[in-house]
Amino acid sequence: MKKINVIFMTFALVAMLVSPGLVKAEEILMMATTTSTDNTGLLDEIAPKFQKDTGIELRWTAVGTGKALKMGENCDVDVLLVHAPAAEQKYVDSGALKDRKEVMYNDFVIIGPASDPAGVKGMSVVDAMKTIAAKKAVFVSRGDNSGTNKKEISLWKVAGMTVPDKDAWYVQTGQGMIKSINIAEERDGYTMTDRGTYIKYEANKNGSPDLKVLVEGDKTLFNQYSVLAVNPEKCEKAKYKLATKFSDWLTSPKVQKDIADFKLLGKKLFIPNAK
Amino acid sequence: MDFIATGFFQAFVLLFSGDPETYSAILATISVSTISILASLIIGAPLGFLLGYHDFSGKKFLRTVADSLLSFPTVVIGLLVYALLSRKGPLGDTELLFTIPGIAVGQALLGIPIVTAMMATAVENLDQRLKNTLLTLGAGRSQILRTTLWEARYSLVLAVAAAYGRIVSEIGISMMIGGNIKWHTRTITTAIALETGKGEFAMGIALGLVLMIIAFGVNFSMSGIKKRAGK
Numbered sequence: 001m002k003k004i005n006v007i008f009m010t011f012a013l014v015a016m017l018v019s020p021g022l023v024k025a026e027e028i029l030m031m032a033t034t035t036s037t038d039n040t041g042l043l044d045e046i047a048p049k050f051q052k053d054t055g056i057e058l059r060w061t062a063v064g065t066g067k068a069l070k071m072g073e074n075c076d077v078d079v080l081l082v083h084a085p086a087a088e089q090k091y092v093d094s095g096a097l098k099d100r101k102e103v104m105y106n107d108f109v110i111i112g113p114a115s116d117p118a119g120v121k122g123m124s125v126v127d128a129m130k131t132i133a134a135k136k137a138v139f140v141s142r143g144d145n146s147g148t149n150k151k152e153i154s155l156w157k158v159a160g161m162t163v164p165d166k167d168a169w170y171v172q173t174g175q176g177m178i179k180s181i182n183i184a185e186e187r188d189g190y191t192m193t194d195r196g197t198y199i200k201y202e203a204n205k206n207g208s209p210d211l212k213v214l215v216e217g218d219k220t221l222f223n224q225y226s227v228l229a230v231n232p233e234k235c236e237k238a239k240y241k242l243a244t245k246f247s248d249w250l251t252s253p254k255v256q257k258d259i260a261d262f263k264l265l266g267k268k269l270f271i272p273n274a275k
Numbered sequence: 276m277d278f279i280a281t282g283f284f285q286a287f288v289l290l291f292s293g294d295p296e297t298y299s300a301i302l303a304t305i306s307v308s309t310i311s312i313l314a315s316l317i318i319g320a321p322l323g324f325l326l327g328y329h330d331f332s333g334k335k336f337l338r339t340v341a342d343s344l345l346s347f348p349t350v351v352i353g354l355l356v357y358a359l360l361s362r363k364g365p366l367g368d369t370e371l372l373f374t375i376p377g378i379a380v381g382q383a384l385l386g387i388p389i390v391t392a393m394m395a396t397a398v399e400n401l402d403q404r405l406k407n408t409l410l411t412l413g414a415g416r417s418q419i420l421r422t423t424l425w426e427a428r429y430s431l432v433l434a435v436a437a438a439y440g441r442i443v444s445e446i447g448i449s450m451m452i453g454g455n456i457k458w459h460t461r462t463i464t465t466a467i468a469l470e471t472g473k474g475e476f477a478m479g480i481a482l483g484l485v486l487m488i489i490a491f492g493v494n495f496s497m498s499g500i501k502k503r504a505g506k
Contacts, residue, residue, distance in 0.1 A: 061454030075362035
């Protein structure tokens, strides 16, 4: 075993040092995406299939949607898989990104302690947000300009309030979704998350999490994921052809079915809806 | 408490089963820190020597600059290097963003001041006693230089160990420049950040243990070298 490890390590070290020379740069597609597609394991599932079908290697960096969009604008990546339709549109309008295609959706949910101290279970989103604020129950926000954070900010507005930025009960973590859920759990607080990440959190807790889904099914909680190419007219180095291949592949019936079949704890995480 | 025990257990499983993801992160850490420590040594040691050995105007200022660079925050280095290496940045044509050599550039910027400053201090401290002794013994210029270099070798080992300690445990640069790309630029530190982000604390602890083993291993072998050299 030890010998194998040494051989493997030597091989991998050599491969890593020479690989930029061996692999043609054309065959690598660089993507910026949101933490939810990465943390749930969806990309680990589909990226090898993409390579098998097209010979293109997909590499991705998982950041919040806000940063991903910025990276696209800065020409640092070739393609994006993100979930903040309004923000995406701004970048399409500015010409930085193009070819926005809807890929899949899931929904956001408001989760909180099973004891539900503010008593919001089963309420509409608007009522739940108002009640949490009125009772000054701890609410954990990611506060990182991610797609989820943008959605949550919009919910305060839908509820007719300003974002409770400076209130003591409003906790802004500046961290990823699961970390924020863990903080909500430690503080006995509420938070809003996408369902895919919630199922991942449930799986981490062996199916019996401390925080339960309390508000769901509201139309305003719809969460659309889209793929966008970096505009080659703005970024001459962006691999637009590869990006197009990826977005066509991602929205093809075969891959749409793979997305539908992707499950954790027997639950679907994303529902494909490419047109 | 449970997940701490699980983490220790998982660490051994990962290491001894040759888990490819774990070894990929270990290899990325080793290759990037090896490149950056070599660069720090090659650039930092001569700079430090010149700074400590020669007297020239503006020397004091340069020493202060080197010393203050010691406390340069890694995230700021990450930001700076990101801005430089971005395709829209001045060095975008090098295509180093999201690569191992790219991270090494950032980490070398972290390591060079450490090696430079510690080397300069070591040479300065040696200089006083040594130069006079050698002069009274009738040594020539080149002999003095060679002896000084030879005497500073222990300090150089220490400087490299200190720089390596910071480089190997660094996360801000690796995350920002490398992008935490699986199989490519995912180092142990960025993998820990990712795993805890996913709520996989046991995996994070396991990787943390591996990182500690590497760091301690390097420092122990460094002190081994130092001891042997000292005899």
